[in-house]
Amino acid sequence: MTTSESVYTAGEKDILHTSLDRHRDAVLWKLEGLDDEQLRRPMTPSGTNLLGLVKHLASVEYGWFVESFGGEVEPLWFDPYTDDDLTVGPGETTRQILDFYGRARAAADAVITGRPLDALGRPGWRDHEVSLRWVLVHMIEETARHAGHLDILRELIDGATGDHPRTAATGTA
Numbered sequence: 001m002t003t004s005e006s007v008y009t010a011g012e013k014d015i016l017h018t019s020l021d022r023h024r025d026a027v028l029w030k031l032e033g034l035d036d037e038q039l040r041r042p043m044t045p046s047g048t049n050l051l052g053l054v055k056h057l058a059s060v061e062y063g064w065f066v067e068s069f070g071g072e073v074e075p076l077w078f079d080p081y082t083d084d085d086l087t088v089g090p091g092e093t094t095r096q097i098l099d100f101y102g103r104a105r106a107a108a109d110a111v112i113t114g115r116p117l118d119a120l121g122r123p124g125w126r127d128h129e130v131s132l133r134w135v136l137v138h139m140i141e142e143t144a145r146h147a148g149h150l151d152i153l154r155e156l157i158d159g160a161t162g163d164h165p166r167t168a169a170t171g172t173a
Helices: 012-029 036-040 050-067 093-116 132-158
Strands: none
Touching: 012 050, 012 093, 012 132, 036 050, 036 093, 050 093, 050 132, 093 132
């Protein structure tokens, strides 16, 4: 992957991967400084919470990147084809979900770095092939969408907003 300065002139794959990583990092930043109750607190009538969104993103990274391209997905303790991947049960720990997201990211990154953008995969739940390029764009959209949800939920919890930490002196990154 490229450095932050060279991403503006990098190749397509590096630009897409860097964009995905930026949104992934924003997702994790939205959790910083919150306690377990705040991470699990249902913030919408449907029960959406910060930690549930991270669990969902881990699940879809495994599905779209790893499963679609023939990789081995770790055994899941929930059904990823139901809303189980958006909820956090009482027996699931914050560390378990964060570690799951880290492993999913690493497995997805291995697929991204190990295949060309034109590589084709077949999601088990679809009847057609997808290119790695398409999956990267889709996962940028998916992660950015949920990072936006996380931003709103975090603002409702403690007022924090934005997609990256601000410095105290200037208010900028």
